Amino acid sequence: ITQSLNQKSSEKIKLKKKMQKCCRLQPPHLEHPDEMSTLKGKDSRYNEDLQNLLCSCQCADVAFYPEDLSTVVEAHKIILCSASHVFMLLFGVKSPADIRDASIVQTAHTLFQVEAGAARPPGPYGIPASISPVRVVVKDFIVFSCLPDVLHFIYSGVFQWEQLEEETKKKLKDPEKIEHVLETVKCILKIPGKDFNSHQIKCLYNQSLRRFFKNPVLADVIFKIQDDTVPAHKPILVARCEVMAAMFNGNYLEAKSILIPVHGVSKETFLSFLEYLYTDSCYPDSIPQAMSLLVCAEMYQVIRLQYICELYVITHLQSLPSRELASTSLGVVSLVKKAKFHNSNCLSTWLLHFIATNYLIFSQKPEFQDLSAEERRFVEKHRWPSNVYLKQLTEYRNYVKSQKSHCTVM
Structure with a gap:
């Protein structure tokens, strides 16, 4: 009987403990925070923009002719010079002494001839007043017949050698003529002191327009900002920015002006904006700088640059630890408003x-x-x-x- 009572008592104690455990308040469950909205990426249109520039011929400043002057192919000196030392030599960007490669000098002299009188005297701010294209005769008719394809190859960023080969084969049929044109293109794109190498050419072209950023060489427009001036090149501006394309090709005052005033942005921000147009790259140093650049990008409707600035702000804020976030003077609410x-x-x-x-x-x-x-x-x-x-x-x-x-x- 005693054993039975002890067993029942033990069971009651266990049941009581179990009830107490069930009734004990459990700690609340902390849900994950709501998932933040994600930005949709914007693909680069850099090479496509330059291709469209060639197709539209907007702001063309060079005209190629065959020796009989029967037809014309228009292009842009800055794009050609960014890809080829031959064109740099042809348009006076570099001298034979600068290049120090006899084969490049020979290619320029044997293949092209700039018409006499094509050089124009400098106007205000060192920019020629005349906007008529420089006339260049292509002495080799076989090469001229393929010139549109060669230009498309150059404007595409010299990434599509196989496509150039295919287009040349379709047009010429004759293997010797095909080989002649392709070898001529290699000579045009040759890097001084080196044999033709497609990989080297690609690496060069990726940064080639950067050398003309803030460079008065070949410049045809001057921006005036905060009592300073910045030279630029209309073909790049028109190709990369629709607002500037409308500004320079429409019935606006800027279309006929060399000096263009810029308002509403700082010089530093506008230079970063121009650098993006020339190079397709952007590296803000801080959130305030990224926001200023975003404002400039919105002003000129350059959507991908806006995206890059937005992404910088998001990435930087996400990297801040809670302690720094609590002490920072950065006004996130003001960023929302802006x-x-x-x-x-x-x-x-x-x-x-x-x-x-x-x-x-x-x-x-x-x-x-x-x-x-x-x-x-x-x-x-x-x-x-x-x-x-x-x-x-x-x-x-x-x-x-x-x-x-x-x-x-x-």
């Missing part, structure tokens, strides 16, 4: 998500009060941790505290 004002909706939405995800940090900052009612509702809706979680956490902590007090009394 992004919205300049139609960067993806960035403004991401920034609001960022504020919501770091709610406990930003809600303590004075700038939090600058959020509009709509923005505040968005942040409160997506805040992390949520209000529900914080209430549950408070209840749990109070419960734990009460249990400790109960144990102390016992």
Whole structure:
């Protein structure tokens, strides 16, 4: 009987403990923060923009003719010079002494002839007043017959050698003529002191337009900004920026002007903008600089540059540890306002998500009060941790505290 009573008592104790365990308040579960919006990537249109420039012939400043002057092929000196030392020599960008490669000098002299009188006297700011294209005679008719394909190859970034071979074969049929044209192209693209190497040519072309950035050589327009002047080249501006294409080819005052005033942006920001147009690359040093460049990109409707600036801001903010985020003087709410004002909706939405995800940090900052009612509702809706979680956490902590007090009394 005693054994039976002890067993029942033990079972009751176990059951009581089990009930107590079931009734014990569990710590609340912290959900993951809402997933932030992602930016859609923008593919580079660099080579495509230059190809379109060739097709449109906008701002063409060189005209190639066969010896009988029966037809014409237009192009742009800056693109040709960026890819070939032969054209640099032809258009006076470099002298034979600069190049120091007899084969390049020979190619320029045997293949091309710049018409007498083509050189134009400099006008204001050192830029020739005349805008008529330089006339160049191509002495080799076989090469001239393939010149449109050769130009497409150069404007595409000299990446499509196989395509040039195919187009040449379709046009000429004769193997000897095909070989002659291809060898001539190799001579035109030759790097001084080196044999033709397609990989070297590609690497050279990738950075070739950079040498003309801020360079007065071949410049045909001057930007005036903050009491300073910056030379530039209309073909690049027109190819890479639709707003400038309209500005220089429409019925605007700028179409006939050499000196173009720039307002609303700093010189540093505008130079970064121009550098992107020339090189397709952009490396902001800080979030304020990226935002200034974003404003400039929005002003001139260069969408991919806007995306690059947005991505920089997001990447930089994501890299900040919580301690630095709490102490930084960077006004994230002001970034929201600026992004919205300049139609960067993806960035403004991401920034609001960022504020919501770091709610406990930003809600303590004075700038939090600058959020509009709509923005505040968005942040409160997506805040992390949520209000529900914080209430549950408070209840749990109070419960734990009460249990400790109960144990102390016992």
